[in-house]
Amino acid sequence: MPLSASGQRRFLARTTRMVGLSFLSASFATLLLDIPSDLDLLVAALPLYGLMAAGFVIIGRTRSLAWTATVLVAGVATILLLDLDALGGGTASTAAAAIVLGSGALPALIICNLDAPARIITLSTGATLVLVATIMTSSATVSPLEGLLSVVIGWSILTGVTVWLSVSISRALARIARLGRAHLAERHATQTEAQRRQGARLLHDTVLATLTLLAHSGVGVSPDALRAQAAEDARLLRQLRLGGTPMPRSSGAYTLEATETSDLGHTLESVKQRFDRMGLTVSWHGAGRLLLPSDVLDAFLLSLAECLENVRRHSGVSNAEVTITQDDTTVRAMVTDTGVGFDLEQVDAAKLGLAESVVARIREVGGRTRLFSAPGSGTTVVLEVPKL
Numbered sequence: 001m002p003l004s005a006s007g008q009r010r011f012l013a014r015t016t017r018m019v020g021l022s023f024l025s026a027s028f029a030t031l032l033l034d035i036p037s038d039l040d041l042l043v044a045a046l047p048l049y050g051l052m053a054a055g056f057v058i059i060g061r062t063r064s065l066a067w068t069a070t071v072l073v074a075g076v077a078t079i080l081l082l083d084l085d086a087l088g089g090g091t092a093s094t095a096a097a098a099i100v101l102g103s104g105a106l107p108a109l110i111i112c113n114l115d116a117p118a119r120i121i122t123l124s125t126g127a128t129l130v131l132v133a134t135i136m137t138s139s140a141t142v143s144p145l146e147g148l149l150s151v152v153i154g155w156s157i158l159t160g161v162t163v164w165l166s167v168s169i170s171r172a173l174a175r176i177a178r179l180g181r182a183h184l185a186e187r188h189a190t191q192t193e194a195q196r197r198q199g200a201r202l203l204h205d206t207v208l209a210t211l212t213l214l215a216h217s218g219v220g221v222s223p224d225a226l227r228a229q230a231a232e233d234a235r236l237l238r239q240l241r242l243g244g245t246p247m248p249r250s251s252g253a254y255t256l257e258a259t260e261t262s263d264l265g266h267t268l269e270s271v272k273q274r275f276d277r278m279g280l281t282v283s284w285h286g287a288g289r290l291l292l293p294s295d296v297l298d299a300f301l302l303s304l305a306e307c308l309e310n311v312r313r314h315s316g317v318s319n320a321e322v323t324i325t326q327d328d329t330t331v332r333a334m335v336t337d338t339g340v341g342f343d344l345e346q347v348d349a350a351k352l353g354l355a356e357s358v359v360a361r362i363r364e365v366g367g368r369t370r371l372f373s374a375p376g377s378g379t380t381v382v383l384e385v386p387k388l
Contacts, residue, residue: 008169009063012112015165017060019111019158020071023104024052031082031097041081041094048078052105063112065119072126075106079133099147102130103154110155111162127155268324271305280312281319290324290331292387299365300331300385306357307335307381315339315379331385338378344371358383 028049031042055071058064082098106126113119134147275282292300304322311320317339324333347354358381359369367385 008166008173009112009115011169012162012165013063014060016108016112017056020056020059020105020108021053023100023108024049024056027097027100027105030093030100033093045078045081048074048081052078056108059109059112065113065122068109068113068119069122069126071109072106072122072129075101076126076129076133079130083133083136098134099150102134102147103150106130107155107158110158111165114159114162114166127151130155268301271301271308274305275308275312278312279318280308282308283319283321284324285322286324290326292331292385296365296367296385296387299361299367300333300383303358303361303369303383304333304335307383310354311335311337311339311379314342326387329387331387333383334380335383336378336380341373341375341377341379343375344373 031045051074052071055067055074058067059071079098079102082094082101109126110123113123131148131151134151135144272282272284308320308322311317315337317337319337321336322333323336324331326332354371362369362383362385365385367383369384370382371379372381373379
């Protein structure tokens, strides 16, 4: 994953800048703790510290190998300058500043430079020069052994930290990649399941309804209405065969064009006309013109039409009542019949008409469905959908 590898290199470069500048600041602060009476040392060391600080800033942005070498050279020169001053009678602060520089600031370059042979060679050469400079110029305040141990321990610790960081980041990236693949697989599975359910609803609301009419010889439906419904289903199947993705317009009618926010009063009329043709007398009450987002409107009308289809097919009566109301946040439709009713606990969960074409469809747009029925007492279905 190139992007992840690039991100890892940027992180290590920024870590190098942070650690390097921290130790560099500590070294300079140590030097300032006891400013010598002769300020020549401070004047000579200040440009070298400035050059190293600029180098760490640039390395944090570009991982420049040239600036890595520059910082190492400037660091070795600063160590020699400080330790030579200590040998000439300087203070313990001068020697301590050199130790902090050689065992903390310069080893920070390891963090972003262990991924290529040229960088490793540059670091090895720099570490050797730092070690030699520290040993050769050890003062009375810092023995050669102390200087050697400080440098070796500093470089060893930062090498271990760098290896740990690299391994940890690689493992984290691998786990993130696995999570990404799992999420992608889950999303594909969810999309496939949603398409399957949409297809099941589509066939249930259109072709299956028409075939059921044909199986019952079109009882209660005029030949012209049955012929028009079959033609509409045939057009839909042709679109599906050609790769179209139909969007619902109303129960039994689908289109391939996306819809915008629509006027409910206009689209509701198509539902009324359909059931007039199908022989179901529906008394409509309440609000007749409402505005809903297209996806909510589709779910509302399709579920409402499916409720009326269930009345026509299962209630044993030829009329129904539909009352549509609204408030500031919700649109409600109540579909009522005085038919045979049914026992709610005996509803087959495998049937698509109620579970998928009504309940699930309304739930997917943030609404809810309530059902009231009992054998011999008719049925009432309440559909509620949000306006926003």
